[in-house]
Amino acid sequence: MxxxxxxxxxxxxxxxxxxxxxxxxxxxxxxxxxxxxxxxxxxxxxxxxxxxxxxxxxxxxxxxxxxxxxxxxxxxxxxxxxxxxxxxxxxxxxxxxxxxxxxxxxxxxxxxxxxxxxxxxxxxxxxxxxxxxxxxxxxxxxxxxxxxxxxxxxxxxxxxxxxxxxxxxxxxxxxxxxxxxxxxxxxxxxxxxxxxxxxxxxxxxxxxxxxxxxxxxxxxxxxxxxxxxxxxxxxxxxxxxxxxxxxxxxxxxxxxxxxxxxxxxxxxxNQMTEAMTTTIAFSSRVQGSGNDSSQYTSATRSGGNIHLELQPTRKTGSVSADDVTKVISSADSNL
The missing domain is CATH 1.20.1070 (Rhopdopsin 7-helix transmembrane proteins)
Incomplete structure (x- = not known):
């Protein structure tokens, strides 16, 4: 060669x-x-x-x-x-x-x-x-x-x-x-x-x-x-x-x-176990009333804390207390 x-x-x-x-x-x-x-x-x-x-x-x-x-x-x-x-x-x-x-x-x-x-x-x-x-x-x-x-x-x-x-x-x-x-x-x-x-x-x-x-x-x-x-x-x-x-x-x-x-x-x-048990995401649909469009909410648990993300409705531009209560209840049941 x-x-x-x-x-x-x-x-x-x-x-x-x-x-x-x-x-x-x-x-x-x-x-x-x-x-x-x-x-x-x-x-x-x-x-x-x-x-x-x-x-x-x-x-x-x-x-x-x-x-x-x-x-x-x-x-x-x-x-x-x-x-x-x-x-x-x-x-x-x-x-x-x-x-x-x-x-x-x-x-x-x-x-x-x-x-x-x-x-x-x-x-x-x-x-x-x-x-x-x-x-x-x-x-x-x-x-x-x-x-x-x-x-x-x-x-x-x-x-x-x-x-x-x-x-x-x-x-x-x-x-x-x-x-x-x-x-x-x-x-x-x-x-x-x-x-x-x-x-x-x-x-x-x-x-x-x-x-x-x-x-x-x-x-x-x-x-x-x-x-x-x-x-x-x-x-x-x-x-x-x-x-x-x-x-x-x-x-x-x-x-x-x-x-x-x-x-x-x-x-x-422990990457797989850690990722699957400490971060869980989901979305729930909260129906508005009247002409309000649907708003999507999500929650993520990190450790012992629940982090919420809420989108206001188009009509009011805000998130109601009832919506927050629904999301927290849904988060507790899913997480």
Whole structure:
């Protein structure tokens, strides 16, 4: 895998690495600023600080390795016998490239572990994560074997035994991503449908948005993974480009999720119970007399308080005491 298409994809991938690395730096700074602002930190806060810092270090190593190898291949050894393709085949298993591959495997394990924990929080049921748990153990074992195969002298990550093992490893890892992402998205969408049915569009929008579902499920991570594993399995020369997207989103997507957790906007374990029991909306119709048009009233309970919203009739432009009494009685019976 050494022709012009591969070289161009490698170059473009390195540029996108730098762009997404900048995004990661911003997300990391926002996360740490938020976590450090807490006067007292829980164990979860400390964990997220360590998780974010570790991921930043790992992605920094990956970006640096890819940039250095590109510099060595295109600039320092531009006159290498046989050209850049020959250099790639000769030094694909150089020690720092193996280190870069190791960081990707480590980030996969960290990110998949975080996704599995979020899946449990969304579902609040251990049975849901049994299959993802077995797949996680499989990715750990396959990842170690892949590192051995790709790091052996004169081996190439994109060909031979390393490529065959790599397809198996990445197919398992990305299959885990897709499964967990689907479980999280399915749960959120089901709850969104139920909330819309009970609360209407305004009530459901309090808990759901397209952005929140994308971040909670780490959707970009899974989509980039599918693109990579398909191209990698086909031995396509654009796979190096999709690898860059996949590895970068392995870091960026979990960091967006951690930031959302730090800001207190992420899904909580008791989210469904809390939403269904503390906010109940309904509408009742109060008929006016004479030429008065119907007026709609609504009530919402938050904690122990009932909040009323009344619309005055067209004739009087006001709300009568009888209307308030009717709404309170209806609120007490419905809430």
């Amino acid at each position: 050494s022709d012009a298409l591969f070289q161009n994809c490698y170059y473009i991938g390195n540029n996108f690495n730098c762009i997404l690395y900048g995004v990661e730096l911003v997300l990391y700074a926002m996360t740490m600023r938020r976590l450090l602002s807490f006067k007292s930190r829980s164990r979860a806060d400390v964990f997220f600080m360590v998780f974010s810092t570790t991921n930043l270090v790992l992605i920094t190593i990956f970006v640096a390795v890819q940039s250095v190898f590109g510099e060595e291949m295109w600039i320092v050894n531009a006159d290498f016998p046989g050209g850049q393709g020959a250099y790639l085949q000769e030094y694909a298993a150089v020690w720092y490239q193996t280190m870069g591959t190791t960081t990707t495997v480590a980030m996969n394990l960290f990110s998949d572990g975080l996704l599995i924990s979020r899946c449990f929080i969304v579902w609040n049921d251990f049975r849901v994560i049994i299959v993802p748990g077995f797949l996680y153990i499989a990715t750990l074992a396959l990842g170690i074997v892949e590192l051995w195969a790709s790091g052996a002298p004169h081996n190439d990550f994109f060909s031979g035994l390393a490529a065959h093992l790599g397809v198996t490893y990445y197919a398992t890892s990305i299959g885990l991503n897709v499964l967990v992402t689907s479980l999280i998205l399915g749960r959120i969408l089901a709850f969104a449908h139920k909330s819309k049915r009970h609360f209407g569009d305004d009530g459901s929008s309090m808990y759901f948005s397209v952005a929140s579902m994308i971040i909670e499920s780490a959707l970009p991570y899974s989509v980039a993974g599918i693109a990579f594993v398909v191209s990698y399995g086909m031995n396509s020369q654009v796979s190096i480009l999709f690898l860059s997207f996949y590895v970068m989103f392995t870091c960026v997507s979990p960091q967006m999720l951690v930031l959302r957790v730090a800001e207190g906007r992420a899904w909580k374990r």
